Amino acid sequence: MVPFQYVKAGDERHARTAAGSAGRFLAGGTTIVDLMKLEVERPTTLVDINGLPLAEIRELPDGTIRVGALVRNSDMAHHDLIRARFPVVSQALLAGASPQLRNMATTGGNLLQRTRCYYFRDTAMPCNKREPGSGCAAIEGYNRIHAVLGTSQHCIATHPSDLCVALAAVDAIVRLSGPRGERTVPLTDFHLEPGDHPERESALEPGELITAVDLPRLAFATRSVYLKVRDRASYAFALASAAVAADIERGTVRDIRIALGGVATKPWRARAAERALIGQPATVEAYRAAAEIALSGAQPHEHNRFKVALATRTLVRALTRVGAME
Secondary structure (H helix, E strand, C coil): CCCCEEEECCCHHHHHHHHCCCCEEECCCCCHHHHHHCCCCCCCEEEECCCCCCCCEEECCCCCEEEECCCEHHHHHHCHHHHHHCHHHHHHHHHCCCHHHHCCCEHHHHHCCCCCCCCCCCCCCCECCCCCCCCEHHHHCCCCCCCCECCECCECCCCCCCHHHHHHHCCCEEEEEECCEEEEEEHHHHECCCCCCCCCCECCCCCCEEEEEEECCCHHHHCEEEEEECCCCCCCCCCEEEEEEEEEECCEEEEEEEEEECCECCCEECHHHHHHHCCCECCHHHHHHHHHHHCCCCCCCCCCCHHHHHHHHHHHHHHHHHHCCC
16 A cells, blocks of 8 residues: 555535545545555545535435435445335345445445456556556456446446446436535436546546435335345345336336346446336236347357346346235
C-alpha cells in the first residue's frame, strides 16, 4: 500500500473538497481498502465520510423509500420497509458477501464496487480498466467468470454487485451531490458499458458524492424474487442471477421488471424480454421465450460459453417462482 493522506469529513462539502480529483471516499472500506493493498487503487487522499448524516432509511410522502448512501447492507436487508415492499432487494443483499462484510458495506459503496476480474486485480497483467490502452488479458485468457453481455473489444469484466441487479429491476434512482449541486440518475444509467473507455465505470462526475438511492413506489414489487447461481452456497459471486418483479393477474402478465447479474458488464435490465412477456400467459413456455430474448445478444468467449444457457435457465426459474407466488 502506498502512502496516502487520511481526512475525516465534517460535512458533504468538506468531503468533496478534501477528495479533490485524486482522492477516494471511505465508507465501509470493503472494496477500496482491498484494492489499495493490491495497489490497484492508489488514492492520494482517503476521505472518511462515516460521520455524514446519510445512514437513514425513510419513506417520503409520495411512497418513495429513500435509502441513505451510508446505510449498511445488513440494515437495509432486514429493514421492515424493504422486506415488505421490495423483497427482491432484501434477497439480493442477503445473497451477497458474508454477514461480516454486510455489516460494514454501504449502499453507496455497493454501487461503486469494482470488478472481480483476475487480471484487473493483478498489476502484473494488462488491463484497460486499470491502465487504458494496455490491453485486455481476459479476452484471450481464462475468462470463465467474465461477461457475455455489454462487452467490447477492450473489456469483458463482469459487474459484481447483487444489490445493483435488484435495484435495476425496480427502477431505483441514484441521488448525487456535487460542485454544481444535486442531481439524480436512474440506476440503469448510472453504470456504463465499457465501450472504448472501460476505465469509466459510472456516471459519477469528479467531485460528486452518492447521497442516497430512491426506490419509487412500485406496487407489484411485493411479488419479486432474486435468484443467484454460484459455485458455492455462500460468499461467492454470481455466475448468473436474475431479479424479477411481476404483476400477474388471472394467469396473464400485466407488467414485469427483469434484470440479470453475473453475465454482464453492468447490472443488465432485460427490457426486450419484459416487452415480450407483457400481455402473455404466465407459462413456462412464455418464460423460456423471454429468457432466450434476454440472452439473444450474448457474445461468449472460450471459457464462459456455459453462461448463456445458465443465465437462460436461471431467469426461467426466477420467473416461474414469481409466477407461483400468491
